[in-house]
Amino acid sequence: xxxxxxxxxxxxxxxxxxxxxxxxxxxxxxxxxxxxxxxxxxxxxxxxxxxxxxxxxxxxxxxxxxxxxxxxxxxxxxxxxxxxxxxxxxxxxxxxxxxxxxxxxxxxxxxxxxxxxxxxxxxxxxxxxxxxxxxxxxxxxxxxxxxxxxxxxxxxxxxxxxxxxxxxxxxxxxxxxxxxxxxxxxxxxxxxxxxxxxxxxxxxxxxxxxxxxxxxxxxxxxxxxxxxxxxxxxxxxxxxxxxxxxxxxxxxxxxxxxxxxxxxxxxxxxxxxxxxxxxxxxxxxxxxxxxxxxxxxxxxxxxxxxxxxxxxxxxxxxxxxxxxxxxxxxxxxxxxxxxxxxxxxxxxxxxxxxxxxxxxxxxxxxxxxxxxxxxxxxxxxxxxxxxxxxxxxxxxxxxxxxxxxxxxxxxxxxxxxxxxxxxxxxxxxxxxxxxxxxxxxxxxxxxxxxxxxxxx
Ligand code: ADP
Ligand code: MG
Numbered sequence: 001x002x003x004x005x006x007x008x009x010x011x012x013x014x015x016x017x018x019x020x021x022x023x024x025x026x027x028x029x030x031x032x033x034x035x036x037x038x039x040x041x042x043x044x045x046x047x048x049x050x051x052x053x054x055x056x057x058x059x060x061x062x063x064x065x066x067x068x069x070x071x072x073x074x075x076x077x078x079x080x081x082x083x084x085x086x087x088x089x090x091x092x093x094x095x096x097x098x099x100x101x102x103x104x105x106x107x108x109x110x111x112x113x114x115x116x117x118x119x120x121x122x123x124x125x126x127x128x129x130x131x132x133x134x135x136x137x138x139x140x141x142x143x144x145x146x147x148x149x150x151x152x153x154x155x156x157x158x159x160x161x162x163x164x165x166x167x168x169x170x171x172x173x174x175x176x177x178x179x180x181x182x183x184x185x186x187x188x189x190x191x192x193x194x195x196x197x198x199x200x201x202x203x204x205x206x207x208x209x210x211x212x213x214x215x216x217x218x219x220x221x222x223x224x225x226x227x228x229x230x231x232x233x234x235x236x237x238x239x240x241x242x243x244x245x246x247x248x249x250x251x252x253x254x255x256x257x258x259x260x261x262x263x264x265x266x267x268x269x270x271x272x273x274x275x276x277x278x279x280x281x282x283x284x285x286x287x288x289x290x291x292x293x294x295x296x297x298x299x300x301x302x303x304x305x306x307x308x309x310x311x312x313x314x315x316x317x318x319x320x321x322x323x324x325x326x327x328x329x330x331x332x333x334x335x336x337x338x339x340x341x342x343x344x345x346x347x348x349x350x351x352x353x354x355x356x357x358x359x360x361x362x363x364x365x366x367x368x369x370x371x372x373x374x375x376x377x378x379x380x381x382x383x384x385x386x387x388x389x390x391x392x393x394x395x396x397x398x399x400x401x402x403x404x405x406x407x408x409x410x411x412x413x414x415x416x417x418x419x420x421x422x423x424x425x426x427x428x429x430x431x432x433x434x435x436x437x438x439x440x441x442x443x444x445x446x447x448x449x450x451x452x453x454x455x456x
Contacts, residue, residue: 018081019046019174019207021067025076028062028232036062037232039076044224046174047205049197051222053212054255059232060211064177067209068097095119098173098206103184104164106152112138113148116166123171137166142196158189162196169204178210182217194220215256219244219263227252241267245373265329268369270321273331273362275345275355285312292340300352302344315339322348328362335359 021044028037036059044050052060065071066078069090078085085093106115114121116134125133138148141162152160161181168176182190198221201208212218218225219240226237229251236248244264247253253260279293287293287306295303295314304314318337321330325348334343335358343362345354 020044020081021046021175021207021209022079022082023063023076024079026063026066026073026078027075028059028066028071029074035231037066037073040232040234042226042234042237044207044209046207048223049201049208049210049221050224050226051210051212051218052226052228053215053218053222054228054235055230056213058228058230060213060228061179062232063228064179064209064211067175067177068094068099095123095171096173097175097177098165098168098171100161100164100168100176100178100181102180103157104152104160104162104167106160106163106167108152111149111151112143112155112163115152115163116170118167119170133170134166137169138163140169141166141200156189157185158193161185161193165197165200173206175207175209178208180211180213183212183214190217197221219256227255239267242373245370262329265332265366266327268328268366270323270326270328270331270345273323273328273345273357273365275323275357278342278356280353281306284314287311292342294344294353294356296353299350301350302346302353305339317344320344320346320351322346323354324348328366331357332359332362335362 023040023042023044026037026040027035029035040063042050052063054060062071066073067085069085072086080088104115107118110118113131113134116137117125117130120130120133135145135148138145143159143162143166147155147159152163155163161184164181165176168178182193185193194217210221215227218227222240224237225240225243227235227243229235235255236243236252238246241264243252243256244260244267247256247260279289279291281287281293281295282298284295284306287295287308288311290308293306293308295306297303302317302320304317307313307315316339318339319330319334321334321343323331323345331343331345335341338344341359342356343359344356346352347354
């Protein structure tokens with residue numbers, strides 16, 4: 001049987017394109033000796049969603065903050081499109097990388113529109129242009145215009161998070177860095193935000209690194225998922241299906257959780273299943289003989305199975321599946337809910353009868369896909385072993401000279417980082433608000449930046 005079911009596998013081969021971020025033996029040890037990340041090798045393909053997932057304290061935030069250079073690696077390096085991040089100016093880098101944190105990290109004393117326009121105003125866009133762009137973004141993240149002049153506290157958690165995404169998108173960055181963006185909202189809103197993000201990504205195709213401690217979120221959103229374990233070690237990286245089907249070790253297996261076999265079926269298209277025929281009648285009164293007989297209506301849509309013992313009566317159909325659009329999970333469910341163990345296939349548009357397939361055939365397909373995945377993993381491992389070459393030394397202090405480093409975009413990150421970590425963030429914001437127009441604002445930001453650095 002030819003297996004094309006594991007289509008998502010392909011993305012891992014597309015890692016040589018433009019805009020790839022590459023972690024090369026990256027390590028981070030904080031000044032107090034805490035080892036947050038160890039020898040991380042990870043390729044982040046462009047225009048895909050890479051999710052980094054792991055338990056609390058395993059080094060996820062540290063990893064993300066090395067990408068926009070809020071933190072520097074202590075060993076190894078990160079390159080973007082082949083260029084080391086260290087040779088790029090921080091301010092330029094951060095304009096190309098939107099940053100989203102939990103609860104949106106919004107400035108409470110600024111309106112929604114002002115929050116969204118944060119980066120454009122740091123870039124000194126004229127007011128009219130800034131407002132126009134902010135209003136466009138407001139609608140593109142699915143928020144009504146009437147929210148524009150509200151303050152963050154007057155929004156729901158989900159709305160705040162959307163504003164946070166809008167703000168990150170304001171300067172049209174190539175990369176979106178998202179640190180536990182959906183952790184603070186309830187499960188129903190989280191589901192909505194997942195759909196929102198996937199929809200947005202279909203439109204914008206950004207290179208996204210999203211961090212979460214929730215494996216289900218990772219599996220749902222990630223084109224590629226990297227699992228970290230405590231101590232900042234990469235446990236495994238792969239497509240969601242690879243992680244479910246071939247966990248590298250007991251830690252990963254435990255982390256991906258129960259039902260992984262069943263959940264893995266959600267990543268396999270049902271379109272490769274070979275459909276068979278079954279006896280079909282339009283009029284249940286005409287059903288006769290042994291074996292399964294499917295009853296369809298005048299439009300050829302299945303309505304149920306004829307009951308051989310009670311002429312004229314029908315059994316419930318169970319669920320159906322559409323080979324064009326559904327996954328093996330839906331197909332298997334269809335077989336399991338069918339009186340005869342036969343999944344009934346229907347056309348996606350009209351719901352017309354298209355054929356049947358047995359539970360056994362579906363499971364045979366699952367086995368074939370598993371074998372193909374295991375082979376693709378071992379092939380990639382061999383290829384990786386062959387191409388690995390020594391990594392050149394990182395040059396120290398290669399921040400480009402020229403214009404003096406600007407602090408404006410640092411401000412945003414520092415404020416957000418501070419606000420997230422301090423308990424008295426309100427107080428911080430109050431100080432910021434007070435000092436926004438004051439001449440000593442720069443000094444304040446510098447102090448904050450220093451404080452954060454000293455911490456690390
Ligand atoms: P995660 O985001 O996965 O919860 P972090 O990257 O925030 O993990 O932290 C990884 C490890 O580094 C943890 O042990 C944490 O306590 C430690 N850590 C984080 N920030 C600092 C810091 N500024 N100084 C010292 N240790 C830190
Ligand atoms: Mg974190």
